[in-house]
Amino acid sequence: MASKTLFKWPKQITNSLVEQLIKAEKDIHKAILMFDSATAEYTNGFSHDDRTFGAMISRLVSVNQFRPAEGMLERMKQEDCNVTEDIFLTICRGYGRVHRPLDAIRVFHKMEDFQLRPTQKSYLTIFDILVEENHVKRAIGFYKEMREMGIPPSVVSLNILIKALCKNEETVDSAFRIFHEMPNRGCQPDSYTYGTLINGLCKLGKIDQAKELFQEMSEKGLSPSVVSYTTLIHGMCQSNNLDEAIGLLEDMTRNGIEPNVFTYSSLMDGLCKCGHSSQAMELLEVMVRKRHLPNMVTYSTLINGLCKDGKLREAVEILDRMRLQGLKPNVEMYGKIISGLCAACSYQEAANFIDEMVLGGISPTRATWSFQVRMHNKVVQGLCNNIDPPRAFQLYLSMRTRGISVENGTFDCLVKCFCKRGDLHKAARVLEEMIFDGWVPDVGIWNVLMCGLWDRKKVREATELLLAELKQKFVEAES
DSSP states (O other): OHHHHHOOOOSSOOHHHHHHHHHHOOOHHHHHHHHHHHHHHTTTTOOOOHHHHHHHHHHHHHTTOHHHHHHHHHHHHHTTOOOOHHHHHHHHHHHHHTTOHHHHHHHHHGGGGGTOOOOHHHHHHHHHHHHHTTOHHHHHHHHHHHHHTTOOOOHHHHHHHHHHHTTSGGGHHHHHHHHHHGGGGTOOOOHHHHHHHHHHHHHTTOHHHHHHHHHHHHHTTOOOOHHHHHHHHHHHHHTTOHHHHHHHHHHHHHTTOOOOHHHHHHHHHHHHHTTOHHHHHHHHHHHHHTTOOOOHHHHHHHHHHHHHTTOHHHHHHHHHHHHHTTOOOOHHHHHHHHHHHHHTTOHHHHHHHHHHHHHTTOOOOTTTHHHHHHHHHHHHHHHHTTTOHHHHHHHHHHHHHTTOOOOHHHHHHHHHHHHHTTOHHHHHHHHHHHHHTTOOOOHHHHHHHHHHHHTSHHHHHHHHHHHHHHHHHHHHHHO
């Protein structure tokens, strides 16, 4: 009864209407209720078909609810509904998207239970998923199985095979052998074939071979895609061929191919690594004028380059610009700026950025733990050196609260700093916590603390009185 109150169906309900409503409903739970209520409302006159089932399965896969999606397949079987190859492939592609290639293979083989014979389309889908997920050996084995099943080679299948063989340096020669044999198999290499080989060569650092192939591609009248241009530009930047990379960007524009955010980011990365962060900033402005929104990689590249060149003000501006765009800086970006500020002895500003990072909810992870520990300790030690001891103590307490390890050198700085200021209560507290954490104070720390105590008038007078009494007793004992 609940389903009837949620959806008011018309007198005449069609599969096309149900399919449209399922696709339009944003809430997956409501979509499921809608799917079920259609048959509940019309128990004697409506049944789902492959279109409504397909729409429901597609929605479930889109939100990674794979088990219910596969359950729908079984329901289709029970209701004697026609199960199409495309419905299976929807689930396979979903598993590929979330990096679960073995589940994609399992669902592929499940077609047999539904008396479905996989076509070339299904084989190529699984083959491509395996290659994308770097299951190269399994992918090549699957390709052989595909050929044994009578699936003929095609430009698409050979392109995927070449992509698989380009993953490792040991098999690149095999990729080129297939590339040269393609015309004999009735398959002419296309732009994707060349792009795949160029990408593989660039990743292996074989930039000269990649450039030759890029030239050959143009000579054969094949237009390089934005991906091919970007790949080669990135490879040139990695090998410090900045002039050629910039020239290729200009060539790209002349040929009417619009660079994308990855193209610009690759070139910015090359410029920053070679100490040309100002040029990278100019390129950012060009990119924004052409309505390409910078991404996390773009901003990270610029912050790294600017900090490396000592341009901290500009790096901070980039961080602010990033936040205005709605992107959240990560610990590495904050870390670069904080390290730069420490190098410039701007420890108070560095501490401000640590506070901002904490307020932003950026907590240490296993990957960033050691980096965060070094960063915090460095700032506390810097603040102790007659810059801002109260702030140093505040940050020290924050470290202890958040479980960030305090280094021996930091304890040493804090004790000496507060002894020098005459704040022996804090010095003693830090010393006690140092021992509690398992550190053994050296002679220098004890001497500083004892000197601090000695300078207190009452302690000195009591000690002198005690020494006088001991001396008197020693004289009496002698006589």
